[in-house]
Amino acid sequence: MTDPDPRPQSDYSEDGVDLTLIHWMLSLTPAERLQFLQGHVNGILAIQRLNAGE
Amino acid sequence: MPESNFLTALRMLDEAGVEFVVVGGLAAVLNGAPVNTFDLDIVPARDEPNVAKLLGVIHTLDGFYRMQPERRLKPDASHLSSPGHHNLITTCGPLDVLGTIGRGLGYQDLLPHTIEMEIGEGVRVRVLNLATIITLKEELGGEKDLAVLPILRRTLEQKQRVPFH
Secondary structure, eight states, X not given: OOOOOOSOSSSBOTTOOBHHHHHHHHHXXXXXXXXXXXXXXXXXXXXXXXXXXX | OOOOOHHHHHHHHHHTTOOEEEEHHXXXXXXXXXXXXXXEEEEEOOSHHHHHHHHXXXXXXXXXXXXXXXXXXXXXXXXXXXXXXXXXXXXXXXXXXXXXXXXXXXXXXXXXXXXXXXXXXXXXXXXXXXXXXXXXXXHHOOHHHHHHHHHHHHHHHHHHHSOOO
């Protein structure tokens, strides 16, 4: 008996959610998810700072 | 502009022995939902010793209410003992201290619906589980809550299909 295929049947759910992104997030540990979020937030804040004078 | 540092804030709370549950967007991310958030939402225990520890951390993080930043109003023990919401800005970014969430649920009510997670550098925190986050957002029914619900529901489905972290 083989393990169930962890890949989603389709890339998107019926309500338009990107299931590949969910699978990628779920493949990370909670610590890795936090690191990713932190990097994302820091990137956005850096862009905001760069454009703060406009 | 203050920096954002979720891990440092959570480590300080953990090291100070503050009892709290991580809720909101960060809880959703830690549960594996691909959503974005800028603030750290926590529901702390509101007993006197815990509020004192929490106040100590907020003081160290130079936290004050972010609604009127020019006044730099700081919360005190009576504020944090209340069931209300305290939207603070700290040296680690926005920190929302929520006395209760949903229909008046406090720390003790949420505790059975949490998972303990290691979030890096040995820091362990209690995080609200995804099913409960979804239930609370369904109850709130605000536009922001409804917008994120499809992602949270699909994440829960995928988690249930295949064992992940």
